[in-house]
Amino acid sequence: MxxxxxxxxxxVRAVVAGDRGEILGSxxxxLTxxxxxxxxxxxxxxxWTAVCAATRQALRDCPAPRALAVCATSGTVLLADPAGRPLTPGVMYDDxxxxxxxxxxxxxxxxxLPKVMWLLTEYGGGAGTAVRVMHQADLVLARLAGTPLPTDSSHALKTGYDLERDDWPRRRFGKLGLPDGLFPDVVRPGTxxxxxxxxxxxxxxIPAGTAIVAGMTDGCAAQLASGSLNVGSWNAVLGTTLVLKGVTSSPVEDPAGVVYNHRAPDGSWxxxxxxxxxxxxxxAAFPAVDPIRMDALARPREPARVVAYPLVATGERFPFVAPEATGFLLGEPDSEAEHWLALLTGVGLVERLCFDYLDLLGAQNYGRLTLTGGAARSGYWSRLRADILGRPVYxxxxxxPALGMAILAAYGARPGTSLIRTAGAMVRLRHVLHPHPVRTAWYTEPYLTLVDELERRGWLPDRVAAHARIRTERS
Incomplete structure (x- = not known):
């Protein structure tokens, strides 16, 4: 287990899974x-309070696990004392x-990394100050073990960790005024x-003595849970926000810093x-509606007349960086159903733009595409995304992501095992959705309209917009 x-x-979500991927407890x-x-x-x-509640519920009717791993939101940090007690709030990934x-x-x-610098200015800290950086998962691991543990290179990436050198860039940190001893030791996920x-x-x-395995960020955890771990495969996690993760044989170089590279436990990128x-x-737009009913009302209205850029909060990070970006609607919905459809479609259009950007960078993108996250529970939204993308989705x-961490725990607790084989045994497919060529053609004009507007507002770089148009013409 x-x-x-x-x-x-x-x-916070906790699951207990068996060797064949069966969910035995959850x-x-x-969290607010x-x-x-x-x-x-x-x-x-x-x-920590939520972890305790979730794990007790998961273990209520199933055997105890042999090992565990923890994932968390990428880029969420706090400052703590040397014993791992928090000194600041947790500054979230989208702050x-x-x-x-x-x-x-x-x-x-x-x-x-910028958040760490801001926290040190806001709450104090500097040379000689006994503080340490902790990622969201680190805080929970310290409580589980009773002492601070090494962080993993996945969570450490956005704090500035150099995955190719496998070390903190200490000279760079010194120039930024970041004191020695501020950052934790780092190990590879699965350790x-x-x-x-x-x-x-x-x-x-959770029984005392249960092994703790170094985890990964939530996006990487979802990648493990998808089973898409062969080179060229991708996973799209759609929940509160959208995260894309793929597998490549070498790092994808992006001078703009929009795409970043994690290192897999088995050494791939x-x-x-x-x-x-x-x-x-x-x-935010529909706080008290039934999503299933809204999907049913939206389906016969395809394609939406209104083009939406459905940004959750101010600022965009992918497929372009624009801290000032805000969501918008081009057109006025004539009903709640059309507004709902426009927002669903808008997410799919941005997802398509993300893949066009990855293609521009030369990322290997010929393998299986899986959809995970809360939105994957909507069969209609998944089908809509397949049509917009023009490719099958699994x-x-x-x-x-909690299942991804159970997979990582199984891999890390058994030296010599293969990550791909471990995930292959524990991941089960529900179904495959194929795009319909006619419906895919519907979204050419809305897609180009969104690209044009994002470029006009100065958020989307010209070369990215041009590549998106070229790929659209070719398809």
Missing amino acids: WMGIDLGTQS GSAP GRRDGVRHEQRPADW GRAVAEAARAKAPPSWA RIGEVGRAAAEETG LPGGASGVGGGVLT IPRYSE
């Missing part, structure tokens, strides 16, 4: 945060306050790093990016 824990934006607990303009924070204490620090660090504002302590066992229900569009815009039976 293997446990995976996923620290999401809105909830649990969840809600503070949003105010570009500010987005959560209380670290709430993460936009570190703009000046991002310019100094020459990093996207969504990355963790056994500790075990659950007695105090945590009493709170979580996982390039991808995180967009600000996603299902969160549906929650839907796993269980698609949550």
Whole structure:
């Protein structure tokens, strides 16, 4: 039995899976945060409270796991004391306050490194100050083990970790005024790093001595859960926001810094990016509707007359960087159903633009595309995305990042095993959706309209827009 824990934006999810991918136990607990303009924070204490609730629920009617791994939102950080006790709020991945620090660090504002610099200025810290950087998952791992543990290179990436040199860039950090000892030790995902302590066992229900395996970010966890781990395959995680992750034989070079590369536990590369569009815009626009009913009302209205750029909050990160970007509608919906359809379609159009950008960079993109995340539960939205993209999409039976961490726990706890074979045994497909050529043709004009508008507003670089048009003409 293997446990995976996923620290999401809105909830914590825990699952226990068997060697063949059967889900034997699951649990969840809600999370809330503070949003105010570009500010987005959560209380670290709430993460632990939710973990305890979710794991106890997952273990209520199933055997204890042999090992566990934890994933979390990418770019969420806090400062803690040497014992791992939090000194600041958790600054979330989409918090936009570190703009000046991002310019100094020459990093996207969504990355963790500018947030660390901002936290040190806001809450104090510098030479001789006993503070340490912790990622969201690190805080939970420290509570599980009873002492701070090494972080993994996946969570450390956006904090500035150099995956090719396998080290922190200490000279660069020195120029930025970041003190020695601020950053944790780093190991590759899938490394056994500790075990659950007695105090945590009493709170979580996880037996003391359960092995702790270094995890990955939520996007990478979803990649593992999708089973798409061969070179050229991709996974699209659509929840509150959209994350794309693929597998390539070498890092994808992107001078603009839009696409970044994680390192897989087996040494292959996982390039991808995180967009600000996603299902969160549906929650904001329609806080109290039945999604199934809205899908049914939207279906006969295809294609939508209104073109939407469905940004969840201010700022875009992929397929372009524009901290000032905001969502918009081109046209006025004549009903809630058409508004709903426009938002669903808009996410698919941005997803298509992401793949056009990846093609521009030369990313290997010829393999299977899987869809995971909460939106994959909507058969209609998945079919709509297949039509917009013009390619088949594969839907796993269980698609949550927590399963990806259970897969990683199984891999990490058994030295000598293959990650691809482990995932192949534990991932089960539900079905495959094929695009319809007529419907795919419907979305040519809306797609080009969105590309034109994003370029006109100065957010989408000219060369990216030009490549999107060229690929559209060829298709």
